[in-house]
Amino acid sequence: MILVVGAGAVGTILSTYLMSVRREPVKLYVRDKDVTTLQTVQNLRVEHAGAGHPPIVAPKPILTQSLSLDDVDFLFLCVKFRDLDTVLDALPPIPQRCAIVCTLNGVGALRRIHERLPQARVVALTVMFNGQMLEPLHARITTRPQILVDCETGRLCGAFVGSGMDVTRTTGEAAAWGKLLINLANAIGALTHTTFKDLLTQQDLRAIYTAVLDEAVGLLEHAGITYQLPSPIPYRWYRSLIAGRTRLPWWFARWRNGLRDGSYPSMVADVDAGRTTEIDQLNGEIVRLGLEHGKPTPVNAELVSLVRKLEGMTQPPYLTPAELRGRLGV
Numbered sequence: 001m002i003l004v005v006g007a008g009a010v011g012t013i014l015s016t017y018l019m020s021v022r023r024e025p026v027k028l029y030v031r032d033k034d035v036t037t038l039q040t041v042q043n044l045r046v047e048h049a050g051a052g053h054p055p056i057v058a059p060k061p062i063l064t065q066s067l068s069l070d071d072v073d074f075l076f077l078c079v080k081f082r083d084l085d086t087v088l089d090a091l092p093p094i095p096q097r098c099a100i101v102c103t104l105n106g107v108g109a110l111r112r113i114h115e116r117l118p119q120a121r122v123v124a125l126t127v128m129f130n131g132q133m134l135e136p137l138h139a140r141i142t143t144r145p146q147i148l149v150d151c152e153t154g155r156l157c158g159a160f161v162g163s164g165m166d167v168t169r170t171t172g173e174a175a176a177w178g179k180l181l182i183n184l185a186n187a188i189g190a191l192t193h194t195t196f197k198d199l200l201t202q203q204d205l206r207a208i209y210t211a212v213l214d215e216a217v218g219l220l221e222h223a224g225i226t227y228q229l230p231s232p233i234p235y236r237w238y239r240s241l242i243a244g245r246t247r248l249p250w251w252f253a254r255w256r257n258g259l260r261d262g263s264y265p266s267m268v269a270d271v272d273a274g275r276t277t278e279i280d281q282l283n284g285e286i287v288r289l290g291l292e293h294g295k296p297t298p299v300n301a302e303l304v305s306l307v308r309k310l311e312g313m314t315q316p317p318y319l320t321p322a323e324l325r326g327r328l329g330v
């Protein structure tokens, strides 16, 4: 049995793929405030951005208002970091058979779960796709559907077989660190209100992203942290693509990840809606590591500070790419 907590973009997309093949029974945890809305929704639905893909429509999982884990083998945590402690506080003792599957971006969530539940078995599920919520239990996926699972048994990966979700097995935290490096760009999008295409085609944004990555990769290497970039190429090649002037990075992202013209990081939507972001778990993680190792991280620190200032604003004053580049001095 899989219990999914968090019926947002990631929770809806993962539930839809799982329910489309029903290799494992799935339950979706619902809070009181959402029960009436979710009871009226007929199916799970995932749209694909771009032409030619029909939506995936799957039966709605069992809705439950209980966090009992008695019959649960995999507890999927699909909430934002700001809500993680609330969920962990509400959990009963974790039975031995139950693994906690962490889908949250960054490595801070894994650390927090290990701290709070030291005895629990934790599986890192790195979400490689980009998802957006359209309406309750109805989401859109704007990239290729892919997840990386750090998993000692094949059962969890097997739950997705035949669903169209590409599942790659990994070991350790290298993939999570590699994904974190890519997610460092989310702050650039959030501050300039731009898309992934802008990031990979506009020179000012590319120069900023290169500086952010150089700082972070230098630090990881200094700290002896292994990272595995989502693209199977060494960092120096990836860097030279981003820092160059051709449109190759965008073509590569389209071809490899299925990125679409209008795709944007969810931090863009969070800032737009005046919500708190996961900046502390992304660029903030690099700043924290820099402090630990006595290495300054001025570029990532300034991004953290700028994003924090925008959080909660009704009309955030976005910067142009050139203005942001000037502010960062890169």
Ligand SMILES: NC(=O)c1ccc[n+]([C@@H]2O[C@H](COP(=O)([O-])OP(=O)(O)OC[C@H]3O[C@@H](n4cnc5c(N)ncnc54)[C@H](OP(=O)(O)O)[C@@H]3O)[C@@H](O)[C@H]2O)c1
Binding pocket: 005, 006, 007, 008, 009, 010, 011, 029, 031, 078, 079, 080, 081, 083, 086, 087, 103, 104, 105, 127, 128, 129, 130, 131, 132, 133, 266, 278
């Ligand atoms: N979206 C993406 O493309 C993407 C890609 C990679 C990784 N991720 C990561 O995946 C995680 C989830 O992201 P998301 O985009 O799915 O966020 P999201 O759309 O905001 O979904 C989170 C859901 O959790 C619900 N929730 C909050 N507290 C809860 C609680 N105590 N019990 C049950 N449900 C609760 C929220 O409901 P309310 O809003 O009503 O509180 C919301 O529906 C984040 O860490 C994100 O960084 C996302």
